Amino acid sequence: MKEIAIIGGGPSGLFLAKFLPDFYKINIYEKENNILGHYKYSLNQNKNIFLKILEKPNITLFRGVKVDNLSALKEETVVLCTGGKPKEEIKNTTSVFDQIKQWFSGKKLSVPRNICIIGMGNVTMDFLNLIQKDVDSVTVTSRSSLLDAKFTNDKIRELSNVYNINCFNNDNLLEKPINRASKSRKRMFESFVKNEKNPSLNLWFNTQATPLDKEKIRLINNKKSTILDVDKIYSSIGFIPNLNVNLDPFKKTYMLGWCEDAKGDITDSLTKAKNLATKISNDFKIKSTKF
Structure with missing residues (x-):
């Protein structure tokens, strides 16, 4: 044999x-x-x-x-x-993956009310699921477009039940779907229903994010710069x-x-x-x- x-x-x-x-x-x-x-x-x-x-x-x-x-x-x-x-951690950020591992080991997560997360893959989606009752507002950034963002549709669809999802800088992909994949995401995002009791989840696409310190981050899209003040910055930039x-x-x-x-x-x-x-x-x- x-x-x-x-x-x-x-x-x-x-x-x-x-x-x-x-x-x-x-x-x-x-x-x-x-x-x-x-x-x-x-x-x-x-x-x-x-x-x-x-x-x-x-x-x-x-x-x-x-x-x-x-x-x-x-x-x-x-x-x-x-x-x-995991890729090397970004300065002034806390690793999302490390937080999830702590949760699986039985440790309670301590997350402030207003946070930003760099990276929009499924690891981030799982983290958002875990902290849904602890936050008021979450901003998540991706260098990719809405169509190319790394999360899977089932993960974001699940989050739509517990967050009010807002999209920024999506290059009109939702308005003008170009293929079957983008049409699927268009239908999915259009089906989301907001609930004023849910925390807000702000998805920034095509965006370069740079932490200035542990509570301030610069978001750049199409040469336009936005400074956000948050309670804490996390990162989940892949492997x-x-x-x-x-x-x-x-x-x-x-x-x-x-x-x-x-x-x-x-x-x-x-x-x-x-x-x-x-x-x-x-x-x-x-x-x-x-x-």
């Missing part, structure tokens, strides 16, 4: 183990005692689908095993799924690949997930894992397991 090593027990590695043929012996090496990587800090996570994958008899999970050098592995085929790590393994030129090595491209949600992880399983199977002229 051919053996394949997967380095990392996050969603990408586990999905890959699911899609590879059952006649491979798959060894998953996870450096922590828990699986799922950063996904374990996501709200509304579905852990059971991953636990079910680990029930497959051809899959063995080795917890608490850190692989630093691929030459130490017995397997000749290796897939790196080592994930991503970078975390490829901290010494490679072995004599091993067939693949990369998958955030260690290759540190972006995308759980659906992207599933799709890319399925595609790589097909590629690996084709490389060895073996048909992949169907989804």
Whole structure:
């Protein structure tokens, strides 16, 4: 039986183990005692689908095993799924991701009433969900347009029930949808209903945000500068690949997930894992397991 090593027990590695043929012996090496990587800090996570994958008899999970050098592995085929790590923190800001990890560890979050968050991905959306009862006004900035902002529609739709959402600097994308994706977002934002009891959520698109100190931030859009005074500034600017393994030129090595491209949600992880399983199977002229 051919053996394949997967380095990392996050969603990408586990999905890959699911899609590879059952006649491979798959060894998953996870450096922590828990699986799922950063996904374990996501709200509304579905852990059971991953636990079910680990029930497959051809899959063995080795917890608490850190692989630093691929030459130490017995397997000749290796897939790196080592994930991503947060980008360097912006000066005068507090990390949103660190706040979420504290919440998951059981610590109560202390958030002031008027805040600004740099970064508009799903990590920010989860944080907004956690603090909805603690704030009066939140300003969130993104360098991208409304169409290209990194949040997924389901996350912002959920927030629309507990926040009054206002959009700034969206380049009329809502008024003139140009494709199916923008039409979908147009319909979604038009469906939002405001409730005066909800806190305000102000989304600034196409905006460069620069903290001037811990309570003052400059927002620049189309060469126009706006200074906001807030109680606290947070940042959630994404991740970078975390490829901290010494490679072995004599091993067939693949990369998958955030260690290759540190972006995308759980659906992207599933799709890319399925595609790589097909590629690996084709490389060895073996048909992949169907989804």
